[in-house]
Amino acid sequence: xxxxxxxxxxxxIAAVLLLAAGVAAALALGQGGGxxxxxxxxxxxxxxxxxxxxxxxxxxxxxxxxxxxLAGRTARMQSADCRDQVCVRTGTLTRAGQAAxxxxxxxxxxxVGDTGEIDAIVS
Amino acid sequence: xxxxxxxxxxxxTALAIVLSLxxxxxxxxxxxxxxxxxxxxxxxxxxxxxTRLTPRDAFVVVLCRVSISSLLMxxxxxxxxxxxxxxxxxxxxxxxxxxxxxFCSLLGVSVAGAAAHNIGxxxxxxxxxxxxxxxxxxxxxxALSVPLGLVTGLTCAIVLQHMKKIEFGA
Numbered sequence: 001x002x003x004x005x006x007x008x009x010x011x012x013i014a015a016v017l018l019l020a021a022g023v024a025a026a027l028a029l030g031q032g033g034g035x036x037x038x039x040x041x042x043x044x045x046x047x048x049x050x051x052x053x054x055x056x057x058x059x060x061x062x063x064x065x066x067x068x069x070l071a072g073r074t075a076r077m078q079s080a081d082c083r084d085q086v087c088v089r090t091g092t093l094t095r096a097g098q099a100a101x102x103x104x105x106x107x108x109x110x111x112v113g114d115t116g117e118i119d120a121i122v123s
Numbered sequence: 124x125x126x127x128x129x130x131x132x133x134x135x136t137a138l139a140i141v142l143s144l145x146x147x148x149x150x151x152x153x154x155x156x157x158x159x160x161x162x163x164x165x166x167x168x169x170x171x172x173x174t175r176l177t178p179r180d181a182f183v184v185v186l187c188r189v190s191i192s193s194l195l196m197x198x199x200x201x202x203x204x205x206x207x208x209x210x211x212x213x214x215x216x217x218x219x220x221x222x223x224x225x226f227c228s229l230l231g232v233s234v235a236g237a238a239a240h241n242i243g244x245x246x247x248x249x250x251x252x253x254x255x256x257x258x259x260x261x262x263x264x265x266a267l268s269v270p271l272g273l274v275t276g277l278t279c280a281i282v283l284q285h286m287k288k289i290e291f292g293a
Contacts, residue, residue, distance in 0.1 A: 002223070002229045009234070
């Protein structure tokens, strides 16, 4: 029967799995591919635009009203002096397209990527 | 002889289309988080056509299968994906069949074909959607192609074993 396993089969299987691991590793190293930027908007004007890399470690204080922490490829609103605290409870932003909004202070923290994000897959 | 060959190709195409339809009863992408993951039953027919007929006949069978099954249940996008996947799988299996028996068995040929099919599909998706983000699906698809390729390869080997008993081929 032609299905008796030969050593070449194992080589092929190993090659396919190695390729899978290689692509996965390349994607992980490229961090999903693409740059990630954190943008801070206040009263409809862009006040900060910071590129997020693995080494990013920065705190942005907006006159004590809002404190934004950029750490690695994430960003979060650490504190706000408003009553509702919605932006703080939004938590940590990790992907392009996410945003933490503080309506009382009219401050928006959002992450943007340089590549188009997929929003639907049509099968 | 020519009429027999045409009949055989037609039979295999019909079989491949039916297998594609049957495949939809097992929506693999409901279990695995990858859109487009399929059992790859139609690959059994491609492999069979390659072993019992000529590469040219297998090419015709793949072309007809992809066109007709896309008309029946797909879209322009799925046609492109299937076409590139199917042709890449065909090319890889055709090349590997030359060393089949010495270097590897039908199982290895089938696994390589399944992997090639997935790579072709992802390439088509990257070109069509103009984004490299689809490549993220490739590792899981490749890992899946090992067990699925083994199953289709084994199926083909069993079919060939039984085919020995009857006169078949052009």
